[in-house]
Amino acid sequence: MVISVRTARVEDAPTLAAAERETARTPGLLRSLPSEISDAIFADRITALEAPGHKSRYIVAVDRYDAIVAGHALLEPMPLSQSAHIFRLTIVVHPGHTDRGIGRILMNDLIAWARQDLRVEKIELLVRATNERAIHLYRTCGFVEEGRLRRALKRVDDGAYVDDIAMALFTK
Numbered sequence: 001m002v003i004s005v006r007t008a009r010v011e012d013a014p015t016l017a018a019a020e021r022e023t024a025r026t027p028g029l030l031r032s033l034p035s036e037i038s039d040a041i042f043a044d045r046i047t048a049l050e051a052p053g054h055k056s057r058y059i060v061a062v063d064r065y066d067a068i069v070a071g072h073a074l075l076e077p078m079p080l081s082q083s084a085h086i087f088r089l090t091i092v093v094h095p096g097h098t099d100r101g102i103g104r105i106l107m108n109d110l111i112a113w114a115r116q117d118l119r120v121e122k123i124e125l126l127v128r129a130t131n132e133r134a135i136h137l138y139r140t141c142g143f144v145e146e147g148r149l150r151r152a153l154k155r156v157d158d159g160a161y162v163d164d165i166a167m168a169l170f171t172k
């Protein structure tokens with residue numbers, strides 16, 4: 001499997017949204033429920049990348065053999081001026097494509113981009129405390145734990161609470 005990385009395009013929106021909806025069917029991975037994930041949210045976010053002066057990096061991983069989009073990841077600045085040096089990371093490798101190194105490829109791309117972009121001083125993320133695969137990936141990419149948000153999620157399937165772990169990487 002050979003993976004290439006390119007910038008997300010607006011025509012990717014339905015694929016990315018569908019993958020997140022499918023991922024969200026497994027409790028304890030994403031914050032959103034499937035019903036809270038719409039194609040339009042993805043299309044709007046990707047379209048915003050075309051605005052002059054945009055700061056985010058939104059990438060997709062493509063399997064070069066069959067051109068299937070197998071994952072996506074986003075770094076976007078916090079909205080307020082005094083925290084705009086901090087970028088928030090989101091990553092989802094699509095169902096059926098996990099555990100093949102795609103997450104690490106996406107993380108390496110975003111971190112390399114962040115290190116050479118003067119605007120990015122710190123990357124932050126929140127990960128469910130039960131998501132051991134994701135935590136392993138983030139730790140091995142250099143992220144450290146900054147705190148724990150207790151009972152951050154209350155699962156709709158069984159009412160169980162899940163903590164979030166706040167993790168961060170300083171890029172400068």
Ligand SMILES: CC(C)(COP(=O)(O)OP(=O)(O)OC[C@H]1O[C@@H](n2cnc3c(N)ncnc32)[C@H](O)[C@@H]1OP(=O)(O)O)[C@@H](O)C(=O)NCCC(=O)NCCS
Pocket residue numbers: 023029030091092093094097098099100101102103104105126127128131132133134136137140
């Ligand atoms: C988490 C996610 C981004 C990781 O991407 P991926 O392509 O599956 O992961 P990779 O194949 O690049 O790497 C997985 C690593 O985790 C390890 N791993 C797998 N399962 C694990 C587990 N249960 N506990 C600890 N480590 C685990 C693998 O051994 C590998 O480590 P290595 O590279 O040091 O050998 C991806 O699985 C995903 O999107 N999952 C669903 C959505 C999600 O959880 N998103 C993150 C929300 S914060």
